[in-house]
Amino acid sequence: MQNLLVLGSTGSIGRNTLDIVSRTKEFNVVGLSCKSNIDELSRQIEKFKPKYVCVEDSNLAAVVRERFKDITVFEKEEGLIELVSLESVDFVVNAIVGSAGLSPTYYTLKNSKKLALANKESLVVAGRLLKKIANDNGIEIVPIDSEHSAIYQCLEGKKKEEIEKLILTASGGPFLDKDFTSATVEDALSHPNWDMGKKITIDSATMMNKGFEIIEARWLFDIKSIEVVIHPESIIHSAVEFVDGSIIAQIADHDMRIPIAYALFKPKRVSLPFKISLSDVGKLTFRKPEFGRFPTLEFAFEALRKEEKNLGLILNVADEIAVESFLKEKIKFVDIFRILEISLEKFEDNLPSEIDGIKEMLRDIKVKVLELLKDRFWRS
Numbered sequence: 001m002q003n004l005l006v007l008g009s010t011g012s013i014g015r016n017t018l019d020i021v022s023r024t025k026e027f028n029v030v031g032l033s034c035k036s037n038i039d040e041l042s043r044q045i046e047k048f049k050p051k052y053v054c055v056e057d058s059n060l061a062a063v064v065r066e067r068f069k070d071i072t073v074f075e076k077e078e079g080l081i082e083l084v085s086l087e088s089v090d091f092v093v094n095a096i097v098g099s100a101g102l103s104p105t106y107y108t109l110k111n112s113k114k115l116a117l118a119n120k121e122s123l124v125v126a127g128r129l130l131k132k133i134a135n136d137n138g139i140e141i142v143p144i145d146s147e148h149s150a151i152y153q154c155l156e157g158k159k160k161e162e163i164e165k166l167i168l169t170a171s172g173g174p175f176l177d178k179d180f181t182s183a184t185v186e187d188a189l190s191h192p193n194w195d196m197g198k199k200i201t202i203d204s205a206t207m208m209n210k211g212f213e214i215i216e217a218r219w220l221f222d223i224k225s226i227e228v229v230i231h232p233e234s235i236i237h238s239a240v241e242f243v244d245g246s247i248i249a250q251i252a253d254h255d256m257r258i259p260i261a262y263a264l265f266k267p268k269r270v271s272l273p274f275k276i277s278l279s280d281v282g283k284l285t286f287r288k289p290e291f292g293r294f295p296t297l298e299f300a301f302e303a304l305r306k307e308e309k310n311l312g313l314i315l316n317v318a319d320e321i322a323v324e325s326f327l328k329e330k331i332k333f334v335d336i337f338r339i340l341e342i343s344l345e346k347f348e349d350n351l352p353s354e355i356d357g358i359k360e361m362l363r364d365i366k367v368k369v370l371e372l373l374k375d376r377f378w379r380s
């Protein structure tokens, strides 16, 4: 049995990962982590009996230590690094949200552990460095994100020179055919197809999520020829066009447990009960994205064109802060686009090539974006 570590185990992807672990009984859960939801973490500890956990918040880590005297409780980012470095860990699922996932991704690869990656932000912020470490250590980064899992499956056994382009599908989010000028938090959180964490749900409404996925795909597959197609039914999870004009797509119900299971077991397929009937689905539709309404897509393509720059990192930091401010109703929905645009204009720089330089830049840009929001966007 392989020893599995689930980082961000209390979140949407984390809980779905543990559901797959329970159904298949082929992994031993050796470690779990969360930011602050220690009640859910405690239930998971009782069920999966890990030897190690990490809680970001030190005070809450102390509470967990009191509750469970026979396990080791690490804390903060350093605790995550200790977790992924443990000898007994074979396989890491990184389901942390945001740039907090970068260090654990980096040290998982550095320690040559298997990695199933949901935390797309790692690749958005530091794709080149992570791919280099993965290649140096002979580790493959296996995607959990449904689009990238689909592309990964379509590419199996294919040669790079046979690929014409990657086709990323997008549901279009809640504002596909709806005006968002005065959108509320509730409007933006009502995603038509997927039940996800709040951050990625807002990113789906602005389409920044698809922008991040463009950058994620570029690094995962080392291909820059990428098209985004709106597919509101979210049944085709993505596709690959080959040089002969053939397009191969992956079709499944929209349940993240399917790509999670594939990332854990590939190339083996495990039996799961989430089936769809194509005749019940009936109709699948496709259309071009509206780049004018959703400039986030263009921001991502700009980041691909200027790869030596830190545009992915800026987009990620500015978006994290803007989305958090929107959720707290300190800014309007449309302000998110403007904050991203201004941040790209003002904070462009060369991206450092080492982890410590990138982490320092993350902290530095965060301070600058917060100043920008305080000065120009926060409503009192």
Ligand code: NAD
Binding pocket: 007, 008, 009, 010, 011, 012, 013, 014, 033, 034, 035, 036, 037, 056, 095, 096, 097, 098, 100, 118, 119, 120, 121, 144, 145, 146, 194, 195, 196, 197, 198, 199, 200, 256
């Ligand atoms: P979520 O908000 O539901 O869960 C996030 C998890 O990360 C929680 O366990 C939380 O405790 C932990 N966390 C948050 N901040 C942290 C910090 N600073 N330090 C340590 N841990 C922290 O998020 P989610 O929807 O499960 O998304 C997780 C990741 O998976 C994101 O990168 C997201 O883009 C990606 N993803 C999610 C989905 C989905 O269906 N939810 C689909 C594709 C990709």
Ligand code: MG
Binding pocket: 145, 146, 147, 213
């Ligand atoms: Mg996705």
